[in-house]
Amino acid sequence: MMTEKKLSGAGLRGQSAGETALCTVGKTGAGLTYRGYDMVELAEKARFEEVSYLLSRGKLPNQAELDAYLAKLKSLRGLPQALKSALELIPASAHPMDVMRTGCSVLGNLETEQDFSEQIDHIDRMMALFPSIICYWYRFSHDGVRIDTETDDDSIGAHFLHMLRGEKPNDLHARVMNVSLILYAEHEFNASTFTARVCASTLSDIHSCVTAAIGSLRGPLHGGANEAAMEMIEKWGSADEAETEIMGMLERKEKIMGFGHAIYRESDPRNAVIKGWSQKLAADVGDTVLYPVSERCEAVMWREKKLFCNADFFHASAYHFMGIPTKLFTPIFVCSRASGWTAHVMEQRANNRIIRPSADYVGPDSSEWVAIEDRA
Ligand SMILES: CC(=O)SCCNC(=O)CCNC(=O)[C@H](O)C(C)(C)COP(=O)(O)OP(=O)(O)OC[C@H]1O[C@@H](n2cnc3c(N)ncnc32)[C@H](O)[C@@H]1OP(=O)(O)O
Numbered sequence: 303m304m305t306e307k308k309l310s311g312a313g314l315r316g317q318s319a320g321e322t323a324l325c326t327v328g329k330t331g332a333g334l335t336y337r338g339y340d341m342v343e344l345a346e347k348a349r350f351e352e353v354s355y356l357l358s359r360g361k362l363p364n365q366a367e368l369d370a371y372l373a374k375l376k377s378l379r380g381l382p383q384a385l386k387s388a389l390e391l392i393p394a395s396a397h398p399m400d401v402m403r404t405g406c407s408v409l410g411n412l413e414t415e416q417d418f419s420e421q422i423d424h425i426d427r428m429m430a431l432f433p434s435i436i437c438y439w440y441r442f443s444h445d446g447v448r449i450d451t452e453t454d455d456d457s458i459g460a461h462f463l464h465m466l467r468g469e470k471p472n473d474l475h476a477r478v479m480n481v482s483l484i485l486y487a488e489h490e491f492n493a494s495t496f497t498a499r500v501c502a503s504t505l506s507d508i509h510s511c512v513t514a515a516i517g518s519l520r521g522p523l524h525g526g527a528n529e530a531a532m533e534m535i536e537k538w539g540s541a542d543e544a545e546t547e548i549m550g551m552l553e554r555k556e557k558i559m560g561f562g563h564a565i566y567r568e569s570d571p572r573n574a575v576i577k578g579w580s581q582k583l584a585a586d587v588g589d590t591v592l593y594p595v596s597e598r599c600e601a602v603m604w605r606e607k608k609l610f611c612n613a614d615f616f617h618a619s620a621y622h623f624m625g626i627p628t629k630l631f632t633p634i635f636v637c638s639r640a641s642g643w644t645a646h647v648m649e650q651r652a653n654n655r656i657i658r659p660s661a662d663y664v665g666p667d668s669s670e671w672v673a674i675e676d677r678a
Pocket residue numbers: 522523524525527556557558559560561562563564565609612613614
């Protein structure tokens with residue numbers, strides 16, 4: 303059972319910044335739930351699209367509702383020509399999260415939300431289009447190919463892999479993508495979601511809220527940690543080497559990406575789920591290095607610091623075993639978390655007051671004006 307984190311210090315830690323009916327994180331006795339549904343059960347039994355429906359519509363869909371929702375998402379996968387042209391201008395050297403941010407922003411120029419009554423259609427469009435945005439740019443800038451983003455895959459996960467590779471994924475890969483998208487879908491008032499809510503609280507449009515959230519997710523202390531973890535573990539050729547290097551990093555007081563959490567104290571419940579799938583994928587590809595390296599990192603970090611893997615750490619090896627380029631890890635997180643962000647935007651709008659905290663002033667008492675020619 304999770305114990306409560308020490309509630310003090312900077313970063314607004316431990317302070318409630320509002321109410322939500324969307325998610326519990328680390329709540330004693332409840333763990334991680336989306337609208338009351340246990341995340342572990344959802345990852346085992348649900349399709350990601352059922353989860354995104356649950357977040358956006360407030361209930362799990364029945365079969366007819368799910369069929370209609372899947373058909374709608376499928377019909378919205380095509381990129382407007384102006385967005386394709388914009389993506390083609392972005393070089394291969396760009397950071398894919400910058401591509402996501404720009405892609406979302408350009409979409410907001412082309413299909414602007416005119417009224418909040420349109421919000422659900424814009425949300426569905428983003429859920430359908432985000433995988434298309436990143437894969438279209440990636441394949442054009444890296445392979446010189448203009449891909450057709452209108453695949454017939456039912457699931458967003460399979461659709462993503464299909465566009466990336468030019469062929470349908472096998473069942474194992476489609477399944478892991480589905481689980482991964484569920485794990486990343488929603489997490490209460492994390493930094494990127496809070497960003498989206500702050501933006502929403504000014505009554506801004508939905509593309510601005512999501513664009514801002516993408517910017518917050520990009521950082522290595524948040525979503526960017528899955529890529530940073532991959533860059534770290536791929537350098538090591540054995541579990542013993544990983545242990546030596548981790549010990550050195552800890553001695554130098556360096557941050558180990560993919561470990562620790564702002565709310566959880568003893569474990570991140572998403573870790574056990576993605577770790578299990580990473581192990582299956584390791585067996586599938588015959589890996590004898592990366593998975594043992596990852597496991598040793600986990601053991602050493604717990605032994606030395608009582609720090610545990612968060613959702614990002616075993617996502618690194620899992621995505622890698624599926625052949626996904628490291629730089630696309632965090633954009634996949636966007637394709638999933640967009641469901642959580644937009645549900646929070648709707649929730650904020652439904653009961654809004656502009657988010658505007660106070661600050662404790664620590665600057666000089668009074669400063670005397672100095673003419674510019676007299677300044678040092
Ligand atoms: C999906 C997600 O966004 S999950 C988070 C992904 N981010 C990462 O994996 C980045 C690495 N982790 C971290 O930087 C942090 O653990 C965060 C940002 C996630 C949480 O930060 P905080 O709430 O400030 O962490 P917390 O209060 O638990 O830190 C306690 C101590 O552990 C240390 N610590 C925390 N995480 C780590 C880590 N990964 N490696 C080394 N030391 C760490 C902190 O430096 C702090 O020590 P200090 O007293 O010397 O400052």
